[in-house]
Amino acid sequence: MKVLIIGAAGMVGRKLVERIAVEPEILGGPIETLSLVDVFEPPVPTSLAAIAKPGTVDLAKPGVAEQLIADRPDLIIHLAAIVSGQAEADFDLGYAVNLDGTRWLFDAIRTEGLKEPYCPRMVFASSIAVFGAPFPESIPDDFFTTPLTSYGTQKAISELLLADYTRRGIFDGVGIRLPTICIRPGKPNAAASGFFSNILREPLSGQEAVLPVDESVRHWFASPRSAVGFFTHASTMDTSLIGPRRNLMMPGISATVGEEIAALERVAGPKAAALIKREADPTIQGIVAGWARCFDATRARELGFTAETEFDEIIRIHIEDELDGKIGG
Amino acid sequence: MKVLIIGAAGMVGRKLVERIAVEPEILGGPIETLSLVDVFEPPVPTSLAAIAKPGTVDLAKPGVAEQLIADRPDLIIHLAAIVSGQAEADFDLGYAVNLDGTRWLFDAIRTEGLKEPYCPRMVFASSIAVFGAPFPESIPDDFFTTPLTSYGTQKAISELLLADYTRRGIFDGVGIRLPTICIRPGKPNAAASGFFSNILREPLSGQEAVLPVDESVRHWFASPRSAVGFFTHASTMDTSLIGPRRNLMMPGISATVGEEIAALERVAGPKAAALIKREADPTIQGIVAGWARCFDATRARELGFTAETEFDEIIRIHIEDELDGKIGG
Ligand SMILES: NC(=O)c1ccc[n+]([C@@H]2O[C@H](COP(=O)([O-])OP(=O)(O)OC[C@H]3O[C@@H](n4cnc5c(N)ncnc54)[C@H](O)[C@@H]3O)[C@@H](O)[C@H]2O)c1
Ligand SMILES: NC(=O)c1ccc[n+]([C@@H]2O[C@H](COP(=O)([O-])OP(=O)(O)OC[C@H]3O[C@@H](n4cnc5c(N)ncnc54)[C@H](O)[C@@H]3O)[C@@H](O)[C@H]2O)c1
Numbered sequence: 001m002k003v004l005i006i007g008a009a010g011m012v013g014r015k016l017v018e019r020i021a022v023e024p025e026i027l028g029g030p031i032e033t034l035s036l037v038d039v040f041e042p043p044v045p046t047s048l049a050a051i052a053k054p055g056t057v058d059l060a061k062p063g064v065a066e067q068l069i070a071d072r073p074d075l076i077i078h079l080a081a082i083v084s085g086q087a088e089a090d091f092d093l094g095y096a097v098n099l100d101g102t103r104w105l106f107d108a109i110r111t112e113g114l115k116e117p118y119c120p121r122m123v124f125a126s127s128i129a130v131f132g133a134p135f136p137e138s139i140p141d142d143f144f145t146t147p148l149t150s151y152g153t154q155k156a157i158s159e160l161l162l163a164d165y166t167r168r169g170i171f172d173g174v175g176i177r178l179p180t181i182c183i184r185p186g187k188p189n190a191a192a193s194g195f196f197s198n199i200l201r202e203p204l205s206g207q208e209a210v211l212p213v214d215e216s217v218r219h220w221f222a223s224p225r226s227a228v229g230f231f232t233h234a235s236t237m238d239t240s241l242i243g244p245r246r247n248l249m250m251p252g253i254s255a256t257v258g259e260e261i262a263a264l265e266r267v268a269g270p271k272a273a274a275l276i277k278r279e280a281d282p283t284i285q286g287i288v289a290g291w292a293r294c295f296d297a298t299r300a301r302e303l304g305f306t307a308e309t310e311f312d313e314i315i316r317i318h319i320e321d322e323l324d325g326k327i328g329g
Numbered sequence: 330m331k332v333l334i335i336g337a338a339g340m341v342g343r344k345l346v347e348r349i350a351v352e353p354e355i356l357g358g359p360i361e362t363l364s365l366v367d368v369f370e371p372p373v374p375t376s377l378a379a380i381a382k383p384g385t386v387d388l389a390k391p392g393v394a395e396q397l398i399a400d401r402p403d404l405i406i407h408l409a410a411i412v413s414g415q416a417e418a419d420f421d422l423g424y425a426v427n428l429d430g431t432r433w434l435f436d437a438i439r440t441e442g443l444k445e446p447y448c449p450r451m452v453f454a455s456s457i458a459v460f461g462a463p464f465p466e467s468i469p470d471d472f473f474t475t476p477l478t479s480y481g482t483q484k485a486i487s488e489l490l491l492a493d494y495t496r497r498g499i500f501d502g503v504g505i506r507l508p509t510i511c512i513r514p515g516k517p518n519a520a521a522s523g524f525f526s527n528i529l530r531e532p533l534s535g536q537e538a539v540l541p542v543d544e545s546v547r548h549w550f551a552s553p554r555s556a557v558g559f560f561t562h563a564s565t566m567d568t569s570l571i572g573p574r575r576n577l578m579m580p581g582i583s584a585t586v587g588e589e590i591a592a593l594e595r596v597a598g599p600k601a602a603a604l605i606k607r608e609a610d611p612t613i614q615g616i617v618a619g620w621a622r623c624f625d626a627t628r629a630r631e632l633g634f635t636a637e638t639e640f641d642e643i644i645r646i647h648i649e650d651e652l653d654g655k656i657g658g
Pocket of ligand 1: 008009012059125127
């Protein structure tokens with residue numbers, strides 16, 4: 001089987017490729033070629049060197065999608081995106097990558113299928129950003145998408161295209177609405193959501209972290225390991241069970257910042273929790289006030305998608321997967 | 330004030346222009362120029378000859394939107410569309426007109442605004458086709474859009490763009506989700522929804538009509554007069570009351586085919602109703618089974634949009650507006 005991962009140098013992409021390196025048939029069978037593309041050179045684990053074809057491409061350039069589809073991959077995992085803050089700051093770039101790039105990819109598959117029958121599995125990374133406040137306490141699967149960012153708009157439009165192209169038999173699409181992935185590995189970043197991970201990741205390595213919001217702030221989380229699981233399950237599941245509503249809100253944990261900190265204290269002790277400095281930031285408080293707090297995610301659970309059930313697990317996964325089991329840096 | 334109506338040769342466009350001819354300030358003030366464009370030459374009522382600028386243009390051609398926006402209209406009413414059946418039969422044409430045409434129009438306004446501040450009112454004709462079965466008995470305003478046609482997909486995408494461009498201050502948008510307009514004037518057409526109007530319009534003119542579905546079929550209706558009212562209200566209302574959720578399901582009447590026929594009999598007598606011939610059509614029955622039956626339309630009603638409250642009114646409006654008050658042809 002031929003696999004194409006777009007956005008393979010990103011956080012989720014790298015985690016997914018590392019998982020394939022450990023479990024080579026996780027995507028449903030032996031992989032013949034694994035095309036890994038991104039605007040940055042995607043890292044290739046040694047054990048995948050024989051099958052991996054890394055490439056640096058810009059999906060937002062005309063003609064690129066056709067090149068990616070030319071060898072007719074059986075499975076396409078589309079993770080490439082301009083993230084929320086940047087898509088808001090740069091209108092043209094966000095629409096070019098997140099909307100046009102995605103549409104060109106979808107249309108390249110259609111064009112390929114007009115030459116000779118072709119219907120690959122297409123797994124697309126969407127986001128909770130397709131929703132916009134005000135929300136009910138827990139958001140049901142049939143709640144409407146009224147995004148309050150251009151990024152969320154671009155993801156919601158991509159979802160609609162995914163469902164229509166699937167209905168038309170152009171590809172076999174599954175849209176994965178990711179919770180906020182926590183603990184995001186790497187350095188603290190400037191994203192407004194960064195603190196949800198920073199306040200755990202930094203103390204677990206003996207570093208201070210800043211908490212800009214109140215402990216009562218509630219949000220929806222899943223681990224990077226769960227994120228990888230969402231994409232492998234979507235790649236291999238029986239899609240005939242989904243029906244025409246192809247975009248699925250993924251399961252996760254609804255937790256407050258206070259609950260995050262309590263879990264940190266249980267897993268890593270009060271010294272770790274003491275490294276969190278409270279510095280209120282009204283801008284971040286304002287942004288976060290518009291975010292979803294909880295989802296039913298009933299359909300995804302029924303279709304076999306799973307995530308953590310308590311926050312301590314999210315912390316333990318980070319310690320196992322990123323810190324070689326050792327707390328404290 | 331400068332007004333631009335795109336799709337002005339269509340059914341709703343012509344009705345709207347006729348209304349402006351009778352009530353020249355219905356769009357909120359005296360009109361300086363009334364640009365009426367369509368792929369077909371839009372008819373111009375004599376009383377509007379001095380201000381009307383009719384034009385034949387194809388919105389799906391690059392550069393056309395910029396030309397339409399060049400004189401910076403204050404109000405744009407965008408009615409142009411490839412309708413459902415044709416957008417389903419011709420993938421490229423549907424996406425070119427209903428998605429690209431709309432996006433080019435929106436982007437032309439953005440480009441114009443980058444030169445010099447500009448934020449016109451933009452009223453867009455959407456459709457109940459943004460929804461896809463299965464539905465609750467009455468669809469609430471926060472129900473999700475999972476269209477089952479490419480036309481519905483294109484309308485749902487346009488709605489998302491409308492909300493995002495409005496949020497960004499590019500224009501001041503209102504999306505009008507039209508019920509099925511009944512009684513549609515003119516000749517019987519091939520649309521799957523045609524019979525809802527045919528079984529009333531034809532008997533009211535002494536002609537036979539075919540009913541292809543069961544009398545228990547329920548659907549959501551408003552008159553052409555109400556449709557015009559939706560667009561004039563959206564053109565003049567205080568949009569600060571809407572908030573960021575700019576796409577509104579319009580009020581209407583939920584009625585069964587049996588209730589339509591009973592109303593016809595009450596208004597025009599049993600002879601008219603006897604002109605309806607029952608010829609079951611399984612294809613049309615199948616299509617119609619997936620259509621919405623009833624909406625709450627709470628937000629639109631609260632924002633001052635109004636429609637008929639009983640089906641007899643819908644029939645009387647047709648007799649007044651299309652038959653000069655005379656039944657029987
Ligand atoms: N991490 C989260 O919490 C989260 C939550 C919701 C949704 N998502 C979505 O999941 C996907 C993966 O998330 P992530 O955290 O790995 O994001 P990331 O930013 O780490 O990775 C995205 C990758 O896409 C690449 N990319 C951007 N523009 C491109 C282009 N024009 N052509 C090719 N590649 C391009 C970037 O270089 C980057 O490596 C994204 O689509 C993101 O929007 C992530
Ligand atoms: N009539 C209904 O029951 C109903 C219901 C829901 C939504 N709508 C929507 O309301 C709007 C008006 O409906 P209508 O019944 O008057 O439809 P219509 O088909 O009578 O009018 C649409 C007009 O758009 C024009 N048009 C098509 N492509 C064009 C292009 N590329 N450039 C310029 N003009 C183009 C057509 O020539 C036509 O005159 C449409 O957007 C339709 O999708 C109508």
